[in-house]
Amino acid sequence: MHLLEISDLVVDHDPATLERLPVRRDAVVARLAAAGDRRGARIAAGLACDGDGVLDPCAVDRRLVAVHTELQRLSEELRIGERIAELLRPILAAASAAEPGVPLRVVDVGCGLGYLVRWLAASAVLSTAQPVDLVGVDFNAALVAEAERLARAENLPCRFVRGDAFAPDQRAPGGVTVYVSTGVLHHFRGSDLPAFFAAQSASGAAAFCHFDIAATGLAPIGAHVFHRARMRDPLGRHDGVVSARRAHDDATLLRAAGHADGMVPLVYEPRGRSNPFCTTLRPVIGVRPGLLPALREGLGRRPSGRLVGELV
Ligand SMILES: C[S@@+](CC[C@H](N)C(=O)[O-])C[C@H]1O[C@@H](n2cnc3c(N)ncnc32)[C@H](O)[C@@H]1O
Known part of the structure; x- marks a missing residue:
């Protein structure tokens, strides 16, 4: 099917x-x-x-905002902010060591309601010598407007803009840009998946780190249980379970990420979370080769996972 x-x-x-x-x-x-x-x-x-x-576009938007509001619980329960920060910190440290003093920017592509960007802004876990500019991008105007409203309600230092994942235009001028995403990769099928990664390398990104559902045999069962328990909207329940069933496997992700010219594609596997119920989201990473030794060293100080990839 x-x-x-x-x-x-x-x-x-x-x-x-x-x-x-x-x-x-x-x-x-x-x-x-x-x-x-x-x-x-x-x-x-x-x-x-x-x-x-x-x-009715307004009714569709209201429904999507409601579904994404429920979806935010998944990000909270899976501690997605902490998990991305664990990788972003050494990536940004490696990039700023390579180019000291340049501006740093993290762009969340397909940000939806911007939970990740808002969490990073609120927790300030990425505080480095330089401030990190936090931007969320989504092509859906209603989601971007709601993300912006939620950020302003808490006076958070981040912003949200409309944009297309295949035409990234949010690169920090003269600086280091790292693209991230959560729960987006499985939406891109066929030639769109390699095109997504290729567009980020072409835009001059230093690195990317995209978390999506790990394609384990148990992922659809886990998704079914979670969505029955925590989501009310039938549309959200439907799409949540389909997402897990059509998650890309690691080999597909590594092959597609290999289309990011001049970047090393990797999958990050959390250690001690080999239980397929726990390894629910896993990132595919791409870094410029010059950053890899510093990234490995940075991750080595927090050995909670290992980098896996054809070129490692
Ligand atoms: C499953 S939602 C994930 C939202 C958010 N990242 C999260 O974890 O809650 C997928 C998001 O990707 C956005 N999206 C899909 N295709 C896109 C594209 N080509 N450009 C920008 N955003 C896109 C959708 O509007 C939607 O907000």
């Missing part, structure tokens, strides 16, 4: 202008039905649309 997430089907943008494009409800229902997903088709059939059968 071809696995589809409803949230990917109900929003469409012109990739050049990011202008929102109308989406017909019957087209969404037909795609899910053709994929053999009767439950997904039923959920999509219940979405509000106008007299011409075009999905």
